[in-house]
Amino acid sequence: MRATTRSTPRSTIAWLALAASLGLGGCSLGFTETRGFVPNDDDLARLEPGRQTRDDVQQLLGTPASQGVFDADQSWYYIVRKTHKFAFFEPEVLEQRVVVVQFDGAGQLAEVRRYSFEDGIVIDPVTRTTPSPGKELTFIEQLIGSVGKFNKAAPRR
Numbered sequence: 103m104r105a106t107t108r109s110t111p112r113s114t115i116a117w118l119a120l121a122a123s124l125g126l127g128g129c130s131l132g133f134t135e136t137r138g139f140v141p142n143d144d145d146l147a148r149l150e151p152g153r154q155t156r157d158d159v160q161q162l163l164g165t166p167a168s169q170g171v172f173d174a175d176q177s178w179y180y181i182v183r184k185t186h187k188f189a190f191f192e193p194e195v196l197e198q199r200v201v202v203v204q205f206d207g208a209g210q211l212a213e214v215r216r217y218s219f220e221d222g223i224v225i226d227p228v229t230r231t232t233p234s235p236g237k238e239l240t241f242i243e244q245l246i247g248s249v250g251k252f253n254k255a256a257p258r259r
Contacts, residue, residue, distance in 0.1 A: 132188035138167055140182040140199045146214060149203075154211040159203055166203070178203040195219055 141163045148162060156175075163180065170177030180201040185193035198219035206212045239247065 132186055134184065134186045134196070135193075136182065136184045138180075138182035139164070140180045140201050146201065146216075149211060149214050151211045151213055156205055156209050156211075159205075159211055163203070175209070176205045176207075178205075198222070 145162055149159065154162075159178070166178035167181045168179040169175075170179075180203070182197075182199050183195065184197040185195050187193040200217040202213075202215045202217070203211065204213040204215070
């Protein structure tokens with residue numbers, strides 16, 4: 103005769119709890135991601151409006167992340183965003199900073215502005231849809247409407 107060991111319900115529950123906690127433990131931490139670049143405060147303090155050109159600013163701060171759409175030569179943007187993502191949920195913004203460097207028409211540094219996440223404005227995009235002409239058919243109408251519209255296979259020669 104063989105001796106069999108049986109798991110008690112209590113030990114089975116303990117094993118299941120351990121497996122679940124290990125499985126969920128990997129998701130609980132999530133991950134933090136930083137994208138972009140904003141110059142540090144020391145480099146920004148070295149900027150002197152009215153005395154430096156675009157080339158001077160680019161040598162000091164580096165290439166901007168973005169430039170103005172309508173005034174690419176006059177607005178430079180340095181942007182950094184730090185987010186935390188947990189499992190499959192939308193990422194949460196932890197920090198966002200934007201530095202806007204403005205130049206005048208002659209290419210001289212005119213102004214430096216700093217913005218944070220709190221300075222942003224949340225917009226609500228329009229979710230309406232444009233109706234298309236014609237009648238929208240139900241599934242049954244589409245199914246019945248397609249009966250007899252297919253050609254029989256041509257005989258083989």
